[in-house]
Amino acid sequence: MTTSSAMRAAGQPGAAAAATRSPASGSQAIGSRITAAGVIKRYGSFLAADGVSLDIQPGEFVTLLGPSGSGKTTLLNLIAGFQKPDGGAILVDGKPIDRVPTHRRGFGMVFQSYALFPNMTVTQNVAFPLRMAGIDRATSERRVAETLEMMRLSEHAAKTPAEMSGGQQQRVAIARAIVMRPRVILMDEPLSALDRRLRESIQIEIRDLHRTLGSTFLFVTHDQGEALAMSDRIAVMDAGRVVQIGTPTDVYRHPVNRFVAAFVGESNLIEAEILQRRGTTVTLKNRSGQVFEAESRDQIDLGRVAVLVRPERIAVSAEPGPGAMPATVRSALFLGEIQRIEAELESGERVLIRCADTAGRRLPDPGATIWVSWGSEDCWVLS
Template sequence: MAETLAWRKPRQRMAPPAPRQASREMIGSSISMRSVVKTYGAFCAADRISLDVEPGEFITLLGPSGSGKTTLLNLLAGFQTIDGGEILIDGRSIAHVPTHRRGFGMVFQSYALFPNMTVSQNVAFPLRMAGVDRATSDRRVAETLEMMRLSDHARKTPFEMSGGQQQRVAIARAIVMRPKVVLMDEPLSALDRRLRESIQIEIRALHQTIGSTILFVTHDQSEALTMSDRIAVMDKGHIIQVGRPVDIYRQPQSRFVASFVGESNLIEAEILENRGGTMRLRSRSGLVFDAQSRDASASGTATVLVRPERIALRETATADSVAATVTSALFMGETLRIEAEMAGGETLLIRCQDTAARSLPQIGSRIHVSWGAQDCWVLA
């Protein structure tokens, strides 16, 4: 359970990353992972992973099953021992600090509530274990329940509550000690979509209020994009890319990140001209277009990412459009999901807003599509 780290040295507060409110004092700790290794026999779950987290930052470990994200969280929590490298909290190694002395709040996928205790008793448990006096404990529990909108449920047991309410109790118990670091291991995966989205907003607002450093593990891309200051995308025991959600989504550095984070169209094209910041390219279907790029020396061919929502549908052919044949068309409420094949054989996925003026195209019908340089990205 979370308690104060007596061994921590005071350190100078660092300005949190945008868009955090820089005027608000951060209580969170910095985290530094340096060449962390964890193996299970011949399998390497964490392969020389390095990552720095600023005080008060909300960072998400995102990746498929088996990528190493939960292993990394368990190493940080102290549930497992590292086989190489080191983990520092506020500049000090925690290698020999037991789990219960690390001072972390923890939220698990299984809520891990005590079924024989009321909500108030569950939330008060860390305070009781830390020897906090009754008056202070009651005040802190009341404040935390109010923060999590649970005051009306204080006397209920977990069996009398919905899944979403139980998850809020688990979060309240994790933050009641105002820990410097909160670890969350896929805490929303058991909830339905609408409730999951609601609690995502609540956790984000809570983070802005308490200022703890949060390390959040998920395989859900929308959760990561919605909640994080930064995302660390993981695969096969490595961190593939770290960046702000907008950069991870719009400017991925590899095919894996482009494919894993959101839906994508990956188009192979010939480089006609490299201007440094942009390239002029020609697809197999003959479409000549510009794309953003960081590689000023690339030549030959390139893979270009075009997100489905960035593709424009044209009523008629234009100089900057290409014809495609519709192979699938689905009405999804607020959006239309269309698949179309271009003359060169490339299949495009297109997502566009449903409007009164737009009808769902018929399979086999001909459409015209286009995109601008700001809508696509050349992968490294």
């Protein structure tokens, strides 16, 4: 495969992806373009990467999202150079890198295990890549000081890893990865060992860091919340393939199939029959005979389909109204800012509802009848 044909095979991101990139004022993208074109990786008869094509633009933040065994870490390792592909091509700025050893690719790397040198101070850990690259002492000291300040680690400069919390150690690992100001930074589930609050805090720091540096970030996670919060685009992987790539909004609101709908966020899948189509609006009838409308971009033939309705898009009322369906409450939980209600429609299908806890909203009792509804813009026909 030629370089030009490999890049065409990987495709281009949409304008919406470019619009989501918002580097900090005064910064500019210094990152490299990464192209994976028809990449294959086999382990015996198992295809860990099954013809993966992906095009990441300079300075973009792309997340590989998927369950264990989906191929996301395999693809990251192939790009990093830890493994060699059995087919296809990987290019950086249009040049094949398959034969370039890992240490010469110039990527910054952050892993789940911090991999810090226990006998070195924070300063020494961060300075290590500069020392290996033969950077002079004055430049190294200045660069390390800038990086520690950026990662809010200056006051910990003389500590060893054993004297620091998990979150602080992860900041050191990130500082070491960025101290050379690499054009590409690879992160393999770097936050999975942290507690929820700390993880959310460092998510914001990584996102701000991306805007400041302008490097290309490729981030691997199985946590859909992380992917939605941090990414310019998300590549959802399953069985060694990219099944959908798009902005967080598009992947969440307009999944291409049931797998993406179920994996990215909580979902209700309502079985229904298409009665009519007008433009992008489809009229459907569910199993108990209620008629409602949904949106669809695809030309779908008349027949039975699954309709995605996100739990937060379902409106709840104690009284019947236009287009509302009766449902029996099976469980109701108060979770602070939201109420989480599971109810059963007349068709026998269960729906999950997440509604804001507002003044005067009473938590319904199990067995009570409520009325649920949603608009055509709140649900999506899956092809």
